[in-house]
Amino acid sequence: MIITQKKPIEEVMAMVGDAKTVAIVGCGSCATACQTGGEPQIAELTAILEQAGKKVVATTVADYCCMNLGVKAKMKPVVAANPDCVICMSCGDGVQCVAKNAGSIPTYPSNDTMYLGEAVRFGVWEEACRFCGQCVLGKTGAICPITQCAKSLVNGPCGGQKNGKCEVNPENDCAWIKIYERLQATNQLEKLMERREDKGYAAVAYPRTISLRGKK
Amino acid sequence: MSNLKDALESGKFGVTAEMAPPKGYDFTEQMETAEVLRGKVHAVNVTDMQSACLKATGLGLCIKLKQAGIDPILQMTGRDRNRMAIMGDILSAAGFGIDTMLALTGDHPVVGDCKDSKPVYDLDSVGILQMLSKMEQTNCDCGGNEIAGGAPKFYKGASVTPLYDPIFLQVNKLRQKVEAGAMYVQTQGIFDLDVLKRFLEMVDKAGIKVHIMAGIIPLKGAGGAKYMNENVPGIAVPQDMIDKLAAAAAEGKEKGIKGLPAKLGMEMAAEMIAKIKDEKLCDGVHVMAIGAEKNVPTILDMAGIAI
Numbered sequence: 001m002i003i004t005q006k007k008p009i010e011e012v013m014a015m016v017g018d019a020k021t022v023a024i025v026g027c028g029s030c031a032t033a034c035q036t037g038g039e040p041q042i043a044e045l046t047a048i049l050e051q052a053g054k055k056v057v058a059t060t061v062a063d064y065c066c067m068n069l070g071v072k073a074k075m076k077p078v079v080a081a082n083p084d085c086v087i088c089m090s091c092g093d094g095v096q097c098v099a100k101n102a103g104s105i106p107t108y109p110s111n112d113t114m115y116l117g118e119a120v121r122f123g124v125w126e127e128a129c130r131f132c133g134q135c136v137l138g139k140t141g142a143i144c145p146i147t148q149c150a151k152s153l154v155n156g157p158c159g160g161q162k163n164g165k166c167e168v169n170p171e172n173d174c175a176w177i178k179i180y181e182r183l184q185a186t187n188q189l190e191k192l193m194e195r196r197e198d199k200g201y202a203a204v205a206y207p208r209t210i211s212l213r214g215k216k
Numbered sequence: 217m218s219n220l221k222d223a224l225e226s227g228k229f230g231v232t233a234e235m236a237p238p239k240g241y242d243f244t245e246q247m248e249t250a251e252v253l254r255g256k257v258h259a260v261n262v263t264d265m266q267s268a269c270l271k272a273t274g275l276g277l278c279i280k281l282k283q284a285g286i287d288p289i290l291q292m293t294g295r296d297r298n299r300m301a302i303m304g305d306i307l308s309a310a311g312f313g314i315d316t317m318l319a320l321t322g323d324h325p326v327v328g329d330c331k332d333s334k335p336v337y338d339l340d341s342v343g344i345l346q347m348l349s350k351m352e353q354t355n356c357d358c359g360g361n362e363i364a365g366g367a368p369k370f371y372k373g374a375s376v377t378p379l380y381d382p383i384f385l386q387v388n389k390l391r392q393k394v395e396a397g398a399m400y401v402q403t404q405g406i407f408d409l410d411v412l413k414r415f416l417e418m419v420d421k422a423g424i425k426v427h428i429m430a431g432i433i434p435l436k437g438a439g440g441a442k443y444m445n446e447n448v449p450g451i452a453v454p455q456d457m458i459d460k461l462a463a464a465a466a467e468g469k470e471k472g473i474k475g476l477p478a479k480l481g482m483e484m485a486a487e488m489i490a491k492i493k494d495e496k497l498c499d500g501v502h503v504m505a506i507g508a509e510k511n512v513p514t515i516l517d518m519a520g521i522a523i
């Protein structure tokens with residue numbers, strides 16, 4: 001899931017600026033789960049905007065703000081309401097997809113997009129994958145060193161752990177100690193002895209496009 | 217040719233001292249210290265923004281040392297440079313006759329004094345060593361392109377932390393560093409010979425062949441020792457050492473003599489060095505005096521070390 005956090009409301013209001021009429025587009029998937037872009041948050045933002053003298057002329061929730069075709073359909077009535085601006089309450093991907101379907105109406109984000117996360121329990125998300133494009137989990141006991149090591153080290157730990165905790169954030173466990181313990185538990189410690197070829201970063205030059213249709 | 221390589225590869229007891237570039241652009245103090253170290257150590261090991269605190273780059277001080285006829289070791293971390301920048305600095309270093317280096321991953325910017333700096337870590341210590349070894353073997357750069365005039369050859373080193381739990385991970389990473397081309401390693405500061413001995417046994421058992429230089433940190437007082445115990449990974453100053461330093465401070469206060477704890481710290485360091493040499497535990501020592509580099513010759517004299 002893409003984890004988002006609400007921007008400070010002052011930042012959102014600064015983007016809205018002098019706009020008198022506003023439309024709000026929420027997202028029915030990740031942002032709803034993160035409580036940053038579901039129906040309750042749309043209602044909350046509507047109240048704030050109206051208190052500031054703005055008129056909210058349209059609200060909608062796309063099932064997935066990151067799916068162009070669905071967004072296209074949802075945006076027709078929004079554009080028809082002709083607001084001075086659109087606020088999109090999704091991740092950065094969703095904001096861009098909504099903006100593409102908003103014609104000449106400026107579109108602003110209400111959230112900061114944080115990371116790809118795992119919901120470890122209700123309301124708690126941990127960062128788990130950084131989209132490195134060359135997955136190493138098969139060699140690391142299904143614990144990602146690119147994400148869980150603050151230096152993204154691929155050859156084992158640095159000397160910076162103290163009592164098993166990371167020098168960068170002592171609340172975090174050292175990823176490589178976790179990997180060691182996991183590989184020990186699965187009787188696969190020999191995986192740590194394997195030579196690891198440097199994979200470089202050429203494969204992750206962005207922006208990337210993957211198409212199953214043979215073209216963009 | 218690398219002084220340190222000459223010493224270690226010919227079976228001599230290698231001695232290096234660590235020095236940091238200035239936080240500024242006046243190198244006078246560093247060069248004065250270097251004069252004190254001249255002839256007392258095989259090489260001066262120049263740090264690369266140690267503890268992620270901004271300093272002039274190590275390459276600058278290494279060039280000055282080289283030009284003054286003192287052999288430098290260029291420390292190179294992966295924190296601030298991608299592979300192109302590391303290789304470029306290595307080529308520049310070679311252009312000034314520098315031929316000894318030490319690869320480190322580097323402390324994270326968050327623990328340093330320029331916290332907003334973006335951490336790079338394109339390569340870690342192992343990756344830097346692999347890249348340089350490949351460069352030497354192929355005469356090509358990190359993109360596989362030919363290097364004009366061929367690749368420079370460096371005597372390459374790395375670091376290791378003997379006090380680490382689980383120690384398997386440190387030994388395993390040391391193995392990777394050696395396989396990647398490290399010819400010598402310097403350890404984190406050693407205060408307990410038993411810790412060092414246990415580590416050396418594990419290295420031996422793992423069949424790792426590399427010159428090991430024991431890290432020596434002369435203590436300056438009980439407070440500093442306690443601080444290191446609490447804050448520096450891989451360092452554990454035994455309580456009896458801390459007690460002795462505290463007693464020295466109390467004695468100094470009573471008699472009105474300044475500097476007794478630092479003097480004791482130098483004696484402890486000298487004793488450690490002498491034991492390491494006499495018991496043939498390591499191939500050399502690396503003295504990290506943390507600002508008190510001018511004391512290094514005295515410590516070495518006290519330990520009976522002459523290069």
